[in-house]
Amino acid sequence: MPELPEVETIVRALAPRLTGQRIAGLRFLARRARRGRVPELRGRQIRAVRRYGKYILIDLDRGMLAVHLGMTGRLLWNGRPGPYTRAVLRLTGQDAVLFDDPRQFGGIRYGFAPPAGLGPDALEISESEFLDRLLGRKGRIKALLLNQRFLRGLGNIYTDESLFRARIHPRAPVGRLSRERARALYRAIRDVLSEAIAAGGSSVSDYITPEGAEGLFQFDHRVYGRAGQPCLACGTPIRRIVVAQRGTYYCPRCQLL
DNA sequence: TGGAATGTTCGGCT
DNA sequence: AAGCCGAACATTCC
The missing domain is CATH 1.10.8.50 (Helicase, Ruva Protein; domain 3)
Incomplete structure (x- = not known):
């Protein structure tokens, strides 16, 4: 579902809300949504939110989260959890970002660099x-x-x-x-x-x-x-x-x- | 009921 | 080796 313009739109909406906030917790409600190992994130600060191809990168004071929405993924600001909520990123305070994804082609991984092996960005290439x-x-x-x-x-x-x-x-x-x-x-x-x-x-x-x-x-x-x-x-x-x-x-x- | 749907990845074949 | 194809993943909606 989401290609570059959709991901860019999501990033622009989330960046001002998330930047500078601290994480209270990241909980996965579906096993498939967590791709690879994700350490305890409580207390980490969000430094930036940016787009990397179709990925949404959430830079932390140490490491980063890479969210891919697959075909049907959504990130929702302070939404109500539903049957397709696969992960919840809670911030200190009451704010939260929901990751909803019916088909579960999307997922979230933790790492220290953006996903490897991708070509130049379609909007940045000369x-x-x-x-x-x-x-x-x-x-x-x-x-x-x-x-x-x-x-x-x-x-x-x-x-x-x-x-x-x-x-x-x-x-x-x-x-x-x-x-x-x-x-x-x-x-x-x-x-x-x-x-x-x-x-x-x-x-x-x-x-x-x-x-x-x-x-x-x-x-x-x-x-x-x-x-x-x-x-x-x-x-x-x-x-x-x-x-x-x-x-x-x-x-x-x-x-x- | 079968087919199609904005995506990625992997294995096998050429 | 690069590129192609089908399958798999999981669910909804015609």
Whole structure:
């Protein structure tokens, strides 16, 4: 569910509330939610909350928590615990952050560095680095953009939206992209992600902000979830296919192979 | 009822 | 070796 814009929105909401606070306890209500060992955290101070790709990092005075929301995870500020509450981070005082996650694809781990092995952040990478990394890669462009070791932050929605804006077919072989197309893709990724953050993310099924608000970017989707509806650029019905084992939306006329 | 859903990871194959 | 595929994880909603 949450991709870079959703995670960024969550981080922006939580950072001012959590920074400087002390932890009263972190309790797991589902075994699966705890990934790896987590020491006793009572008394630790939260130094910062930041985004790392799709991860939410909570920097402590010693160590850090890395929260991944998987498909259906939510972080809720002072919410009421429910059947899908998998963890509760209590602060001294009465504030708490709930980790709700019906499907339990998400989880929380403790460590001293951000998760290893991920590529540059989709919003921080420079154009030249993006082009360099693309060079020599094989396979289909959509699979590459979804690969977090190549670039961190993009998921299914924003990959489709970026490819549409760059007029690139999701099945296009990376090696056959012209430099011009590759630059258009870089631009499209930046634009889509920035616009989505400004809109507070996309609420298509589960995503809400820590305060329970929905994002608005789903109303600006040009292809994602629009199968059969006319392309906003040319009127051709948007098509749904499967690429990299994910439902993929594109315009068969604007995005030629 | 089967299929699909915003994600990651692992094992096996080419 | 890189990339691809299917499966697994767990649950809800058509």
